Structures are given as structure tokens and as C-alpha cells.
Amino acid sequence: MKSSFNASLVNDPFGDPGLLVQFLFQKRALLFDLGDISSLSNAELLKVSHVFVSHTHIDHFIGFDRLLRTVFGREKTLTFFGPENFIKNVEGKLAGFTWNLVDRYEESLTIKVVEVREDKLLKGTFRAIDKFKISGEEEVKFEDGIILNDSTCVVRAAVLEHRVPCLGFSLQENLHVNINKDRLKSMCVVEGAWLNALKQAVVEEKPDSYAIEMPVTREGISSFEKNTLGQLKENLIEISQGQKIGYVVDTIYNEPNSKRIIELVKSADIFFCESPFLADEETRGQERFHLTSHQAGTLAREAGVKKLQVFHFSSRHRDCREQFYNEAQETFLGKTKANCLS
Numbered sequence: 001m002k003s004s005f006n007a008s009l010v011n012d013p014f015g016d017p018g019l020l021v022q023f024l025f026q027k028r029a030l031l032f033d034l035g036d037i038s039s040l041s042n043a044e045l046l047k048v049s050h051v052f053v054s055h056t057h058i059d060h061f062i063g064f065d066r067l068l069r070t071v072f073g074r075e076k077t078l079t080f081f082g083p084e085n086f087i088k089n090v091e092g093k094l095a096g097f098t099w100n101l102v103d104r105y106e107e108s109l110t111i112k113v114v115e116v117r118e119d120k121l122l123k124g125t126f127r128a129i130d131k132f133k134i135s136g137e138e139e140v141k142f143e144d145g146i147i148l149n150d151s152t153c154v155v156r157a158a159v160l161e162h163r164v165p166c167l168g169f170s171l172q173e174n175l176h177v178n179i180n181k182d183r184l185k186s187m188c189v190v191e192g193a194w195l196n197a198l199k200q201a202v203v204e205e206k207p208d209s210y211a212i213e214m215p216v217t218r219e220g221i222s223s224f225e226k227n228t229l230g231q232l233k234e235n236l237i238e239i240s241q242g243q244k245i246g247y248v249v250d251t252i253y254n255e256p257n258s259k260r261i262i263e264l265v266k267s268a269d270i271f272f273c274e275s276p277f278l279a280d281e282e283t284r285g286q287e288r289f290h291l292t293s294h295q296a297g298t299l300a301r302e303a304g305v306k307k308l309q310v311f312h313f314s315s316r317h318r319d320c321r322e323q324f325y326n327e328a329q330e331t332f333l334g335k336t337k338a339n340c341l342s
Contacts, residue, residue, distance in 0.1 A: 003173060003243040004152070007270065010037060013311040014318060016059045017249045019272055020044065021171060023152070030155075032169060032247045037063035045070045050148060052155065053082040054249050055166040056089045064093050072128065075107035079114065081147050081157065083165040086115040087124045091134060099131040116147060116157050116167055145264070151203075153242070158260040160251040162289045168251065170264050173242025177202045183236050190215040190222070201229055202237060246271040246305065249312055252289040253282075253299075261299050268305040275310035278320060279327045293324050297331025308332045 004025055010018030016035025022044070023029065029047040031037075033054055037045070045067055054060055071078060080090060090113050102108075108129040115122040125136040145156035154172045159165050177199040184191065198212055208230025216225050233239065246265025251257050251274075265271050277285040279294035291299075293310060300308040310328040313321065 004176075005173065005243065007171075007245050007272075009272070009309070009311055010035075010039060013313045013321065013324070014315055016062070017054075017274065017312045018063075019245075019247055021245065022047065026152075030171070031067075033060045033249065034063040034067065035059045035061070037066055042070050046074075046076075048078065050079045050155075051081070052147075052157070052167070052169050052247075053080060053086065054168070054247075055083050055162060055164055056086065057250070060249070061089070064090075068093075072109055073105045073107060074109060077110040077112060079112040079148075081114045081116060081155075081167070083116055083159065083167050087113050087122060087134070090126070091124075094126055094132040099128070102128050102131055114147060116159065117142065118159055121147065156264060158264045160248070160257050160260060161254070162250045162252065166250050168246075168248040168261055168264050170247070170268065171245040173244065174203055176240045176242055178238045178240075180236055180238055187236070188216045188218045189236075190217055198229075198232060198237070202233065202239065208233070243270075244268045246273070246303070248272070248299075249274040250290060252286060253291055253295040258299060258302075262303040265299075265303045265305060268303065270307045270309060271300050271303065271305040272309045272311060273300065273328075274312035275324055275328055276312055276314040278317060278323060279331075293327035294331045297328040297333075300328075300332045301334060 005021050005023045007019060007021045010020055017033045018035050018037060019032040020040065021030040027047050028049050029044065031048045031051045034051055082089065105128065108127060111126040113124050113126065119142055121140050121142045123138050123140065124134045126132040126134055145158060146154060147157045148155040153174055156170045158168045160168050179195055192215060194214055201210055201212065206229055208228060210229040211226050212229055212232060213224050213226050216223055244267065246268040248261055248265065273296040274291055275293045275296045276290040277292040279292055282292055285292045296310050297308065308328060310324055313324050
């Protein structure tokens with residue numbers, strides 16, 4: 001499987017949760033959660049275009065100030081996504097600073113905020129040039145879990161339960177559509193901008209009957225021929241699936257949550273899942289609305305993911321790092337749940 005991005009945890013498994021997804025062929029990155037981000041360089045943070053915050057507990061949101069300080073004074077737009085009351089949270093953060101000097105900056109930062117509710121998305125904009133006063137408030141439908149859909153990827157969110165609403169996320173890279181240059185030549189087809197339109201038609205899943213006009217040159221004579229998308233997919237195009245990533249933190253293991261998580265991360269290539277507690281600490285996990293290693297492995301197995309990466313371990317278990325990994329992996333692979341070794 002080819003992929004155009006690379007995902008890595010921001011901190012070690014005992015540190016604040018966070019996932020940085022860097023695009024390999026673009027100066028762009030996505031950031032999931034915004035806790036302690038001191039390990040990230042300014043260069044990495046300046047690539048971030050979208051930030052997905054599961055909820056605003058301090059270990060998931062304390063990094064807002066560092067990110068703001070890094071990007072402030074630049075002509076840049078940052079889009080943040082978060083759960084219920086997120087717009088007020090961001091507004092409160094921005095209101096904590098004095099902005100009387102913003103007119104001295106030639107370039108202005110724009111912050112767009114999307115608040116994810118069960119049935120709708122609330123949007124607001126904060127511009128540095130306006131001293132970060134909220135504007136452009138609107139409400140749109142929340143359909144099929146999609147919160148971001150661009151030419152590169154689709155991000156979906158599910159509202160989970162952590163005593164407060166907490167968002168889980170999946171990131172699906174768009175299809176990789178490549179042109180077989182040898183077949184292009186044998187068909188006497190001329191390269192050009194039409195190939196981008198052809199790729200886009202595949203990505204948009206237009207019907208196989210969709211007509212495509214392509215330039216051809218035979219025996220020195222140029223003309224245009226029509227072909228169906230179905231014929232071109234068979235004769236000219238190589239299609240491969242993009243990478244899918246799941247990210248779930250801070251939620252309780254119960255039937256409603258499990259169903260939402262499994263649907264969200266189904267068939268993911270890698271599933272980043274919290275596991276603050278060991279397998280024999282289910283009661284403790286329920287009380288604190290967190291998952292155990294066994295529960296993380298169960299969710300990964302039932303969702304049919306290819307790889308499980310557990311993290312967000314409780315600091316009281318610093319000597320049990322490998323036990324977390326082993327318990328989660330054994331359950332993921334369908335083996336007997338391990339006994340606690342500590």
C-alpha cells in the first residue's frame with residue numbers, strides 16, 4: 001500500500017496524547033490533540049493546517065498557546081475541530097491575551113473553529129486583524145461523520161463519552177490513481193491536463209459510463225476520441241487504496257461507544273487507541289471513563305484493523321510498558337487475556 005503521509009505519536013506512551021500526520025509530498029501536517037507539544041519543532045508546527053481536538057481536558061489542549069505563539073504574525077489559516085462548547089473554549093483562550101498591537105503586523109492569522117455536535121457542526125472565525133473577535137458564525141449539517149473532505153483525504157468524527165463529549169477520529173487518504181505511461185503511449189494518447197480531470201473523476205467515483213474526451217495522435221494526425229471511464233479504468237489506470245488511520249482517546253468501554261468506535265475505525269491500517277489501564281483494571285477504567293489494554297485489543301480486533309498502537313498509559317504503571325503492549329496485542333490477535341504481572 002502506497003501512502004502520501006506518515007503518522008507518529010507526539011510523545012511517549014506515558015506522555016500527553018497527540019498524533020502528528022505529516023504529508024510526504026506537501027509542506028502540510030495534521031495534528032490530533034493538542035497537549036504537551038514541546039517535542040515538536042516550530043518547522044513542524046508551521047506545517048499544520050488542521051487540528052483535531054478530542055476534548056479540552058488540560059492534557060489534550062494545553063498546547064494551544066504554544067501553537068498560537070508559533071503561527072502568530074503569519075498569513076496563515078488554521079482550522080480547529082472539537083466537541084461541544086469548543087468555540088467558547090477557543091474564544092476563552094484568545095480572550096486571555098491582549099491584542100492591542102495586532103495592527104503592527106502586516107500578515108494576519110485566521111483561526112477557523114468547527115464545533116462537532118451529534119447532529120450538526122457549528123462554525124466560527126477569529127481573525128487577528130479583528131483582535132480575534134468571533135465572526136462568521138454558522139450552522140451546517142453533520143452528515144456521514146465527515147468533518148473534513150479535501151483533495152487529499154477525508155476525516156470523520158464520532159461523538160464518544162468521557163463524562164463530557166469526546167471525539168474519536170478517522171483519517172482516510174483518498175485513492176491513489178496512477179496512469180500507466182506505457183499503455184498511454186501504445187494507445188497513442190497525448191498527455192495533458194485532461195489526465196488530472198480523469199483522476200478526479202475516479203476519486204469522485206463517477207459512473208463507469210461517464211464519458212471522457214482524450215487527445216490522440218495517430219500517423220501525425222491529432223484528434224479527440226471519447227472513451228468511458230470504465231474502459232479507461234480497465235486499460236489505462238492503476239488504482240490503489242490510500243491509508244486509513246484511527247485515533248481514539250479518553251472514553252468508556254460500553255456498548256454504544258464500542259459500536260461507534262468500531263464503525264469509525266473499521267478496517268483501518270493503523271489504530272491509535274488509548275490504554276491507561278491494564279487488563280485486570282476494568283473496574284478502575286469504568287470509574288474513570290477510560291479503556292484497558294484488553295478493551296483496546298478487543299475494539300481493534302472487532303473493527304478488523306491491520307495494526308494496533310496503544311498509548312496514553314497511566315503514569316502509575318511506568319514499569320509495565322511492555323505489559324500494556326503485550327496484553328493489547330494478545331487480545332487483538334485473539335489469544336487469552338494476559339494476567340497482570342505487577
